[in-house]
Amino acid sequence: MPDLFPEDLEKWHYFESKLFQIFHSFDINEIRTPLLESTELFSRSVGNSSDIVNKELYSFLDRNKESISLRPEGSASIIRAIIQKKQEQDKHKVWYQGPMFRYERPQKGRFRQFHQIGVEYLGFDEGAADHELISMILQINQSLGISEYTLKINHLGDADAKESFCKSLVKFLEPNVNELHEKDKARLGSNPLRILDSKESSTIELLKNAPKYQDFISEESKVFLEGLVSAFKDQCDIQIDQSLVRGLDYYTGIVFETVSKELGSQDAFLGGGRYDNLSNQLGGKDMHSIGFAIGVERIVQLINMDDLSQKIKVGFIVSEEQINKKTYKIANDLRLANNSISLNTFLSNGSIKSQLRKANKSGCSFAVIIGEQESKNNQVIWKDLREKGEQEILSVQELINQYINL
DSSP states (O other): OOOOOHHHHHHHHHHHHHHHHHHHHTTOEEOOOOSEEEHHHHIIIIITTSHIIIIIOOEEEOTTSOEEEEOSOSHHHHHHHHHHTTOTTSOEEEEEEEEEEOOOOOBTTBOSEEEEEEEEEESOOTTHHHHHHHHHHHHHHHHTTOOSOEEEEEEOOOHHHHHHHHHHHHHHHGGGGGGSOHHHHHHHHHOGGGGGGOOOHHHHHHHTTSOOGGGTSOHHHHHHHHHHHHHHTTTSEEEEOTTOOOSOTTOOSEEEEEEOGGGTTSOEEEEEEEOTTHHHHTTSOOOOEEEEEEEHHHHGGGOOGGGSOOOOEEEEEEOGGGOSHHHHHHHHHHHHHOTTSEEEOTTOOSOHHHHHHHHHHTTOSEEEEEOHHHHHTTEEEEEEOSSSOOEEEEEHHHHHHHHHTO
């Protein structure tokens, strides 16, 4: 569970600002749900057979001896909230953000506390909503300057197709069980679908002759999947991946994820899909649903801050004798005039020379300097701290005008 310092969060803030602009353009509203939920919510939604519920939930008994858990993902909580408000018959376009928790072996790209920003379209059946979410993903990547990625996509059909395929897969694998990796042997009886995305070479080799998921879904589903690929193939590298099933039991229909080779073995930084049956599983009414979540820790690794325009920083330097209400009113007026500029007042009793060193060290491009003479004359020194190092004397109003136009 890593700490995040200001230098780390610079990328996070840039990423968040870009996403919030896109969400606004798609008319998506924010929703917030608790970090803690009843453990039953996740066993019913994510699935008792999933690794998340079996091995990774942070669960404990509260004072009433009821089992509660830190949320491992966001969708189940949002569906629970909609059901409690009896709004399953309405349409919702919502986004969420926050920390999630899974007890797994820490490694590069995997943390026990991690952060997600996600989008959920609720009440929209398969069709236009799927296209809109894919187009939104492309916009997000483009706005962040991420171009080297692959969008993997698959169709899991309906619940009947999923059940029929799983039975056929188990029937194929049981005679060859000794060729499976130990981890995949355990999945055979509890969650055979998860064997499809195994990373173990022995399992991958065996699956080459296994039944193909596409043989179990309807012709309509195949046409829809191919239509999505056709719609976006000129805008990104989009590929049908029949082994893509996603890690949560509630998925049916379209599933997808974006991967980048730049991230190494943990290469997925966005994933999602359709989960039309989840509301019903949780005791609500039927509600068509599709969504995705972005792994913030991973996607920020793909953002190149060198290509971004840096914010302007200005040092506000006042000699010790002139620290008074008058000088700090100037600082306040500057911030009111242009709050896109970072004005650092240092809050120091040091000499002008030592404060100038601090200004240079902290990356200030300019400095406002107020000494005894400037204070008497209601003037300031405006100093360029970049290569030329030029300076000029300005009235307070001239300074504010310059600051506005900086």
